[in-house]
Amino acid sequence: MMPTTENIIDVQHLVKKFGELTAVNDASFTVQHGEIFAFLGPNGAGKTTTIKMLTTLLHPTSGTIRVNGFDPLKQQDEVRNSFGIVFQDPSLDDELTAWENLELHGVLYAVPTKLRRERMSQLLEVVGLSDRKDDITRTFSGGMRRRLEIARGLLHHPKILFLDEPTIGLDPQTRNHLWNHVVELNQKEGITVFLTTHYMEEADKVAGRIAVIDHGKIVAQGSSAELKAQTSTQSLEDAFLALTGNSIREEESGAIDNMRQMARVWRGKRR
Amino acid sequence: MVSIIYILWLRQLKRYLRSRSRIVGSLGQPLLFLLALGFGFGPTFEKAGGGDYFQFLVPGVVAMSILFTAMFSGIEIIWDRQFGFLKETLVAPVSRLTIMVGRTLGGATVATLQGCIVFVLAMIFGFRPEFGINLPLALAFMFLIALLFTALGTAVACQLEDMQGFQLIMNFLIMPLFFLSGALFPLDVAPAVLVMIARCDPLSYGVDGLRGTLIGVSHFGIALDGGILVVVTAIFLWIGSVLFKRIEV
Numbered sequence: 001m002m003p004t005t006e007n008i009i010d011v012q013h014l015v016k017k018f019g020e021l022t023a024v025n026d027a028s029f030t031v032q033h034g035e036i037f038a039f040l041g042p043n044g045a046g047k048t049t050t051i052k053m054l055t056t057l058l059h060p061t062s063g064t065i066r067v068n069g070f071d072p073l074k075q076q077d078e079v080r081n082s083f084g085i086v087f088q089d090p091s092l093d094d095e096l097t098a099w100e101n102l103e104l105h106g107v108l109y110a111v112p113t114k115l116r117r118e119r120m121s122q123l124l125e126v127v128g129l130s131d132r133k134d135d136i137t138r139t140f141s142g143g144m145r146r147r148l149e150i151a152r153g154l155l156h157h158p159k160i161l162f163l164d165e166p167t168i169g170l171d172p173q174t175r176n177h178l179w180n181h182v183v184e185l186n187q188k189e190g191i192t193v194f195l196t197t198h199y200m201e202e203a204d205k206v207a208g209r210i211a212v213i214d215h216g217k218i219v220a221q222g223s224s225a226e227l228k229a230q231t232s233t234q235s236l237e238d239a240f241l242a243l244t245g246n247s248i249r250e251e252e253s254g255a256i257d258n259m260r261q262m263a264r265v266w267r268g269k270r271r
Numbered sequence: 272m273v274s275i276i277y278i279l280w281l282r283q284l285k286r287y288l289r290s291r292s293r294i295v296g297s298l299g300q301p302l303l304f305l306l307a308l309g310f311g312f313g314p315t316f317e318k319a320g321g322g323d324y325f326q327f328l329v330p331g332v333v334a335m336s337i338l339f340t341a342m343f344s345g346i347e348i349i350w351d352r353q354f355g356f357l358k359e360t361l362v363a364p365v366s367r368l369t370i371m372v373g374r375t376l377g378g379a380t381v382a383t384l385q386g387c388i389v390f391v392l393a394m395i396f397g398f399r400p401e402f403g404i405n406l407p408l409a410l411a412f413m414f415l416i417a418l419l420f421t422a423l424g425t426a427v428a429c430q431l432e433d434m435q436g437f438q439l440i441m442n443f444l445i446m447p448l449f450f451l452s453g454a455l456f457p458l459d460v461a462p463a464v465l466v467m468i469a470r471c472d473p474l475s476y477g478v479d480g481l482r483g484t485l486i487g488v489s490h491f492g493i494a495l496d497g498g499i500l501v502v503v504t505a506i507f508l509w510i511g512s513v514l515f516k517r518i519e520v
């Protein structure tokens with residue numbers, strides 16, 4: 001089958017049920033070649049679940065998905081060849097050093113040795129871990145691990161880059177660095193970026209188009225300006241709140257989600 | 272593909288070599304068996320006309336340590352799943368079969384190493400293999416046992432969500448595999464029922480093969496031992512890879 005030229009990701013009527021719970025409920029959206037697409041939604045909205053289905057880690061209950069023209073259910077290898085991902089949850093081997101984690105990734109993605117080593121050094125520089133590269137990652141702080149995960153995700157240059165809350169737990173300096181690097185990759189290499197974040201100002205700054213998901217349903221799509229106009233609000237944050245309501249989502253979320261939620265609320269109050 | 276298998280193999284090896292406490296910890300049990308059973312039970316065994324029990328026991332305990340290490344290596348997938356690393360390998364543009372092969376070879380190598388350490392310890396405590404020339408064959412048996420049970424551990428781990436089921440596996444799979452295998456007693460004089468059960472336990476053939484190659488005593492004959500181990504290993508690898516392909520995270 002030929003990849004469709006317009007949309008690099010095409011999702012139609014996607015549904016994912018975990019037993020009784022419907023995590024993704026009839027979601028349809030498209031992402032165009034070369035754009036930066038932000039997928040926003042409250043905790044437990046179904047963002048990560050959707051990404052897992054796009055990246056072959058979960059099988060949808062129903063609906064169709066095309067990633068780079070391929071079906072993640074039937075053409076797994078082709079799909080996996082099309083993307084890179086930074087997961088929301090930790091995914092490093094904590095018994096290996098930073099360097100070894102990167103090396104393993106580079107080999108898995110068949111990045112040629114010379115290029116691999118070059119990029120590894122360069123990326124370690126970008127995330128400020130050069131002097132810790134031979135340390136076992138178990139000894140890293142949470143933010144350092146996060147930075148290493150991001151460096152690893154950028155090691156090979158895929159067609160599509162999924163970033164699931166990449167900046168969670170990062171200091172403002174690193175966040176800026178990261179987004180600059182991502183925008184550069186997007187512009188120079190035409191890499192399509194699919195990101196989620198809870199920092200609205202980040203989405204506002206980097207994303208060309210935004211989809212808002214709530215309770216597994218897409219409630220709005222468009223550019224930041226369109227979303228603001230649609231809700232008659234001044235900021236993306238207000239638009240987001242107008243679209244998804246003010247109630248805190250905790251009824252369906254797990255312990256970790258709750259903790260994150262609390263951390264977020266607490267941080268919000270201090271601001 | 273070879274480089275991918277190699278790097279996954281290397282990962283298992285590094286993880287093993289870096290956790291000294293795990294290596295030392297997992298030597299405790301085999302040592303206990305060797306010393307307490309070997310020396311404590313030995314005189315009774317000899318009086319009953321069974322020959323040198325320590326000599327008889329060592330291949331069984333070597334097989335035991337391989338069994339344990341190999342099963343744990345396979346079950347490590349659950350850890351990787353909980354700590355997230357599994358996702359990293361599952362989204363890579365690499366067939367799951369390749370990933371499974373790399374992991375399994377790594378786990379099997381680790382288990383074989385562990386078996387070798389126990390073997391050397393047994394030598395220090397006075398074990399003398401009878402056929403020096405058969406050492407390579409004994410190593411081959413050790414690796415086969417290791418491969419078989421790493422594959423089994425992998426298959427089991429693919430069916431489990433978390434470590435909750437671990438106690439169950441320990442008590443209802445690993446322990447029976449070990450105690451019913453003839454690692455501790457000679458099948459030649461065991462009751463018929465026990466021999467019947469032992470025939471269904473793949474570890475029996477591993478233990479028997481090791482005995483055949485190390486002390487020249489074998490119940491089934493090492494050709495049969497080797498043949499059955501190869502076939503069962505192939506089956507477990509196949510089952511493991513089918514289950515591994517289906518994993519969702």
Ligand SMILES: Nc1ncnc2c1ncn2[C@@H]1O[C@H](COP(=O)(O)OP(=O)(O)OP(=O)(O)O)[C@@H](O)[C@H]1O
Binds near residue numbers: 018041042050253
């Ligand atoms: N493996 C699973 N088994 C059962 N329920 C799950 C599973 N994974 C996710 N869920 C549920 O699906 C819903 C959507 O979860 P998801 O992780 O997609 O949310 P999210 O939008 O990524 O939220 P967050 O902003 O907190 O990361 C939640 O209610 C969650 O509890």
Ligand SMILES: [Mg+2]
Binds near residue numbers: 048164
């Ligand atoms: Mg999420």
